[in-house]
Amino acid sequence: MMGTSHTLHKHEKLSHKATVDAIFQKKGKSIFKPPLLLAYYKTDLLTTYPCQLLVSVGKRKFKLAVHRNRIKRQLTDIYRQQKHRIYDVIPPDDKYAIGILFLEKTTPTYEELEQHLTAAIDELIKRIR
């Protein structure tokens, strides 16, 4: 079962422009856990995976690409280690697009990110059920 794998395949990343717009503009719902905003949207996706992920750190919050890249990498890594919890919950026929935004201006530690993202994922699981 691929859900138990800790790998993060290329097809698990969200790259479809219209879907990205849909998450953040109209139909998407969001969970706000202070530095993080987790938005999700139930839709059809051209993938065999239950979810596709988008991570974003605003250019206005962090001016340097180095800092943005680091936060995005850390968030992606945390999601990778916890995604099986979401996959277990989602019904077989449903697909979800997930977007994670980082909204603070100060550089976080790995522990803080892990704590908040875990809480957000818990909330998401609760809502899906």
Place this chain on the structure above:
RNA sequence: GCUGCAAAACGGCUUAUCGCUGUCCUGAUUUAUCGGGAGGGAGGAAAGUCCGGGCAACAUAGAGUAGUGCACCUCUAGAAACAGAGGGUACAGCGGCAGGAAUGCCACUGUAACAGAAAGGGUAGCAGAAAAUAACCGCCUCAUUUUUUUUGAGGUAAGGGUGAAAAAGUGAGGUAAGAGCUCACACGCUCGGGUGGUAACAUUCGUUUGGUACAAACCUUGCACGUUGUAAUACCAAGUAAACUAUAGGUUGAGGGCUACUCGUCCGACUCUGGCUUGCUAGAGACUAUAGAGGGUAGGUAGCGUAGAUAAAUGAUAAGCUCCUCACCUCGGUGAGUAGACAGAACCCGGCUUAUAGUUUUGCAUUUUUU
């Protein structure tokens, strides 16, 4: 040894676990997915995009014009350049020397878009009479007036005042008063020569002449230059119509080339094509009617690399080692923190500029200690 300056080099490493992105090999099958293995995977600036080149497309296009860039000299490397090194000139600053002073000379540092203002026009705020064909005050002559005064006509750029700048300085002659009006000596400019230097230039002699400043304003001179950038561009797929397919209709002869001429033959009337105009050639599209097919979105491959994608990989965690920082005492250990700065490739290469904790080496300078 400390500190400062300049130049150059470096800009953590190892292991484990879990991951990411290309490449190669390989095993399954549902043929586009899942596995296995090997090996590669950010910088000195990857940044700014300030220059140059490769590469690509635009018609490999002539002439003219517009436009753009560069502008002291020599050498070096280079494909080339706003590259590097050394030098010259001008200006500014600090210091030293000479001098009563003005100022001159010397050394160092910095700055310079460093050809032309004697081709032309233009501009020069405020102040001032006047800012480039100078007359406000002053000085002088003449007329008016009895005289002083006043008024008028003229001469005068020596003096005053204004200003960033007021028309070649000093002395003598000269004059009604003055003036390069004349002369001498300095200054500068033009032209020509001598000496030194590869040269810019320096110095010197003769000659001509007297010119406010401004050219990163117009302009002039010399030299060079096509334009657009990888979001270029090519191919495939797709295609909403001025596109495609099928059928029917429609095909002129102004003019021109070849030629001594005729015959002949070829091009050919409109529109479009790399800033503008124009000559020439080349390329593209003729036109009309009817019918058919085609629909709401998906891109892919090449370009493209012994890192390399297309929401864009190069990461996370743990342990250790050194580097560094802090504390303690012994002057070398112990303990703690632990990689600490600037910063992340998107076509490639060279130069420049900017950011940068810390370490090492070399040179110079100052200061201290010892011999």
